Amino acid sequence: MSRFALNKVPRVSSKTQLFLTCFSMILMNSEIIASGLPYSEPPSFKIGEKIRLETILSCGTGAFQNKQDSVFWCDSMKEDDSNQTNGNQSDTCSACDPLTNASYSIKSVLTGNGVREWRSLPKDKESILQELNITINFPQVLEIQSVSVKAGKTPLPAVWALETTLDVNSDFQGVRYYVKNQEDCLKHFGVSLLDSPVCHLQSERSWTESKTFLNHLAASVQLRFLKMWPVVEASNNYSDYYSISDISIEGRCVCNGHTDECSPTDDGRMACHCRHNTCGERCQFCCEGYSRDDNGDCEDQRILQK
Numbered sequence: 001m002s003r004f005a006l007n008k009v010p011r012v013s014s015k016t017q018l019f020l021t022c023f024s025m026i027l028m029n030s031e032i033i034a035s036g037l038p039y040s041e042p043p044s045f046k047i048g049e050k051i052r053l054e055t056i057l058s059c060g061t062g063a064f065q066n067k068q069d070s071v072f073w074c075d076s077m078k079e080d081d082s083n084q085t086n087g088n089q090s091d092t093c094s095a096c097d098p099l100t101n102a103s104y105s106i107k108s109v110l111t112g113n114g115v116r117e118w119r120s121l122p123k124d125k126e127s128i129l130q131e132l133n134i135t136i137n138f139p140q141v142l143e144i145q146s147v148s149v150k151a152g153k154t155p156l157p158a159v160w161a162l163e164t165t166l167d168v169n170s171d172f173q174g175v176r177y178y179v180k181n182q183e184d185c186l187k188h189f190g191v192s193l194l195d196s197p198v199c200h201l202q203s204e205r206s207w208t209e210s211k212t213f214l215n216h217l218a219a220s221v222q223l224r225f226l227k228m229w230p231v232v233e234a235s236n237n238y239s240d241y242y243s244i245s246d247i248s249i250e251g252r253c254v255c256n257g258h259t260d261e262c263s264p265t266d267d268g269r270m271a272c273h274c275r276h277n278t279c280g281e282r283c284q285f286c287c288e289g290y291s292r293d294d295n296g297d298c299e300d301q302r303i304l305q306k
Contacts (some may be wrong), residue, residue, distance in 0.1 A: 052268025
């Protein structure tokens with residue numbers, strides 16, 4: 001399968017990273033429980049409202065019309081927006097043109113206010129490619145609990161994937177696939193709809209919202225759009241472009257059970273308020289002057305030396 005968003009050679013596979021991270025978290029959490037220390041977790045929050053996000057919009061060369069060829073279409077979309085009464089307006093004709101590396105930021109629909117709509121340019125009529133990737137990078141590893149995607153004026157794609165990775169330098173791994181029929185699941189993702197719990201059938205063309213529950217560690221989330229619904233001209237229901245009105249990602253800090261507090265920092269990250277003499281971004285280390293005792297607790301080194 002082709003990739004356009006992050007074409008970097010992975011240093012360690014995401015599956016290996018996920019196993020090691022989950023194993024270390026289970027080990028640390030079991031140590032907390034065994035030691036009798038109170039286990040706590042910080043509350044959930046909307047990630048787009050709390051931390052600084054990096055977004056990447058990319059698509060295959062020739063898959064979509066470029067801005068120069070779509071001036072009339074863009075102008076007509078703006079005029080259509082100005083006649084709307086519900087306040088959902090797009091600031092510009094938005095898509096990526098891979099030939100000039102130009103793109104309109106997808107951040108406008110990450111705020112959760114529902115007053116903007118991102119739209120891609122129409123797909124090129126001569127191209128069978130319809131792939132477009134939306135990559136959202138976090139400044140740190142977070143526990144992603146849910147990802148909600150709402151469609152704009154066109155339905156969500158007929159075939160698309162929700163993917164995550166623990167490291168932006170590693171490959172993405174699919175956590176949920178959405179298809180319009182069983183054949184698409186096997187064709188695009190190599191899995192059977194009947195055998196794979198991650199492949200979901202969605203046959204309604206008017207499909208407008210998807211909410212996926214994960215409880216998944218990730219440093220980046222990617223929406224990989226692969227196929228649009230067919231254009232139905234008789235009903236004036238055009239879907240030769242993608243549109244999104246809202247992307248909402250909920251999650252929480254990874255503090256390894258050592259605190260129920262996590263707050264924003266000045267550099268756009270989230271910081272755990274570590275307890276139990278622990279330090280580090282995820283409370284994964286003993287603070288200076290403390291070492292782990294036989295129970296796994298961080299105790300004063302002077303006491304341990306006695």
